Amino acid sequence: MLIPHLSCIFEPILNLFRSTKTTTSTMSSCNSNNNNNNNNNKICIVGASPSGLALGALLEKQGGCDYVIYESSAEDVPPRGGCLDLHPGSGQRALKDAGVFEEFKKYARYGDATIHRLFSQKGENFFDFGEGRDAPEIDRWALRKVLLSGIPKEKTHWKKPVASTTRDENKQIVLNFANGTTASGFGLVVGADGTWSKVRHLVTDAKPQYSGNLFVTTKILPGGPYYEKMKELCRMGSMIVMGKGVHMFNSRQGDGHYRVDVGIPGPENFADAGLVDIKDWDAFKKYLLGDDLFGPYSDEMKEIINQSQGPFRPWIMYYFPTDSLNWKTVPGVTLIGDAAHVTTPFVGDGVNCAMRDAIILAGKLKELGVSEEAVAAYEREMFPFAIDVITRSLQSQKMFFEKKAPKTFIEVMSSGKPLIGTTDHI
Numbered sequence: 001m002l003i004p005h006l007s008c009i010f011e012p013i014l015n016l017f018r019s020t021k022t023t024t025s026t027m028s029s030c031n032s033n034n035n036n037n038n039n040n041n042k043i044c045i046v047g048a049s050p051s052g053l054a055l056g057a058l059l060e061k062q063g064g065c066d067y068v069i070y071e072s073s074a075e076d077v078p079p080r081g082g083c084l085d086l087h088p089g090s091g092q093r094a095l096k097d098a099g100v101f102e103e104f105k106k107y108a109r110y111g112d113a114t115i116h117r118l119f120s121q122k123g124e125n126f127f128d129f130g131e132g133r134d135a136p137e138i139d140r141w142a143l144r145k146v147l148l149s150g151i152p153k154e155k156t157h158w159k160k161p162v163a164s165t166t167r168d169e170n171k172q173i174v175l176n177f178a179n180g181t182t183a184s185g186f187g188l189v190v191g192a193d194g195t196w197s198k199v200r201h202l203v204t205d206a207k208p209q210y211s212g213n214l215f216v217t218t219k220i221l222p223g224g225p226y227y228e229k230m231k232e233l234c235r236m237g238s239m240i241v242m243g244k245g246v247h248m249f250n251s252r253q254g255d256g257h258y259r260v261d262v263g264i265p266g267p268e269n270f271a272d273a274g275l276v277d278i279k280d281w282d283a284f285k286k287y288l289l290g291d292d293l294f295g296p297y298s299d300e301m302k303e304i305i306n307q308s309q310g311p312f313r314p315w316i317m318y319y320f321p322t323d324s325l326n327w328k329t330v331p332g333v334t335l336i337g338d339a340a341h342v343t344t345p346f347v348g349d350g351v352n353c354a355m356r357d358a359i360i361l362a363g364k365l366k367e368l369g370v371s372e373e374a375v376a377a378y379e380r381e382m383f384p385f386a387i388d389v390i391t392r393s394l395q396s397q398k399m400f401f402e403k404k405a406p407k408t409f410i411e412v413m414s415s416g417k418p419l420i421g422t423t424d425h426i
Helices: 050-062 091-097 138-148 229-236 283-288 297-308 350-368 373-399 407-414
Strands: 043-046 067-070 114-119 125-129 161-168 172-178 182-184 188-191 209-220 238-243 247-252 257-265 313-319 333-335
Touching: 043 050, 050 067, 050 091, 050 138, 067 182, 091 350, 114 229, 182 238, 209 373, 229 238, 229 247, 229 257, 229 297, 247 297, 247 350, 257 283, 257 297, 283 297, 333 373, 373 407
Parallel strands: 043 067, 043 188, 114 238, 188 333
Antiparallel strands: 114 125, 161 172, 172 182, 209 257, 209 313, 238 247, 247 257
16 A cells, blocks of 8 residues: 555566566466366465455455355455555556456546655645556455455355465475364465465565654544545545655545555564554554654644544564565465555555466466476566566665655655656566
């Protein structure tokens, strides 16, 4: 989410990572390469994330693949996080290829929802940008609903958290569920279960690293005392406020409320570090408005925090080490989305990159069957693109947390070589 909205307004600068093209699919079935037993071609997707559901919907549309999805949450529990903007060649393409794009248009927000406003800590509005972008906004719960419209209900098993994954004596991957049950015998297990994936250790020992910064999220609700002012400042899209080593990213959500994301430095265990009681809203606002954080901001900008209506939730920002995106293909398992390459959100390519993974993997499975060859072909295309996104995001993050921001941000935007790119090169 966050900063995702910036991602379609510039051309990328690291095109060297994007020369690989998806091979045209030539086979109509996933089942052509394995015939050892009746479950050997079944694909298990761990996680009903955007990437996991996109993969399921794509496999369903392609036909020929049996698959199952296991998700830890209940279907009626909305995914946490802000709204997303989907790019034409990745997020939107996945929906079109899966046959659910018409359903997407029922929830997508076009027009003024794509406009973003840049402010200094003094409240100066430097400029607005993004008008006319083909990057409609959609809430996460709505994207889930859209993707599920392309998947038969019996394929997704809710409230089935995977506690661990192991291999049995036959080297088959076993899913050990939190309720004590197990599942195994799959031709391929796909970890689509996010930052702290329970599948990742089967592929690599590498773990996500803390970026040094976090967001604390809160909101401004319709009818609240500051709502009309937020509507004036943020309008129908988003606003970015930078300066003094901290920033805010505030965006209108589908139900009309404004999500407020407060970007600050802090320890990885922020909520438990004893700096402030995050559950004491008044105390936490006072902490944020202290001289070391948002104290130097204009009264108008500080009121966004002061008038926010809680609760406050920390979002600790992690990224996957790029030098670890080179593992050797492991039989029977792979990773997509954040499980493969979680990144900080400062170039806005996260969900689009994740859905791009699903497009490529589904295509390779269609072409090459449920096989190690298909997984290897997918991973060869995934690695360089993920490295590109993570690298640019970490570089962009520095601009957002600079003391002199948004000075460097504006310079880079005007340079013709911006860090912010797109994920539309498949």
